[in-house]
Amino acid sequence: MNGFASQIISGTPVWVWGILATLVVLGLQQLRARTIRRRIVLIAPVAFLFVGLLSAGRGASGFAAWALALLTTAALTFLVWKPTAGARYDAAIDRLHVPGSVVPMLLMLTIFLFNYAINVVLAVNPALRGEFAWQVGPALILGVLSGIFIGRAATLFRMNRSANGLVAA
Structure with a gap:
């Protein structure tokens, strides 16, 4: 490893590596049906x-770009994304059956x-x-990524019982 990369890694607070480890564990849990x-x-x-709120704090324009990207992407994802085959809501036990997916881990790790x-x-x-x-560029990208994450979760959250068990209300 070169000196610059070594300096960056050694200069990273330990708690950051703890967050990364936690995200990997949470992401791995998303790989299995539950x-x-x-x-x-x-x-x-x-x-x-x-x-995102903490990261978007790079000025008013950064915050506005982040919020606009997040809200727009979350709304579009909510309207367009259909839950993965096998996702269903069981009203009898008030639970969601969610198939495993790599998408949540990819979103968490990318963010x-x-x-x-x-x-850095x-x-x-x-x-x-x-x-x-x-101020604006990274905020837009983070807003889009978070918007996808929020839109997917909102779509799953709104699922309810239907004739085929897969329709979101």
Whole structure:
């Protein structure tokens, strides 16, 4: 490993690696089918909403870009995305049956790694904090990623019982 990468890794606070390990564990859990309470699907997206709020704090324009991207993408995902085959709501036990998926892990890790990369770049070159492109660009990308995450979770959350068990209300 070269000196620059080694310096970045050694300069990263230990708690950041703990967050990464937690996300990997949570992501691995998403790979297997499970039966959960509906509200459980909202926990990770809401947590990433708060992460986004902290990350979007790079000026008013960054926050506005993040919020617009998040709301637009969440709404579009909610309207367009159809739950994976096998996802169904069982009203008798008030639970969702959710098939395993790699998508939540990919979203969580992409958001984490993108935030990490942004923070490394800004630590190396703090002058970029004042650049409009660095306030808005990353905020847009993080807003889109979080919006997909929130839209998927909202779609699963709204599922209810129907004739075939797969229709979202």
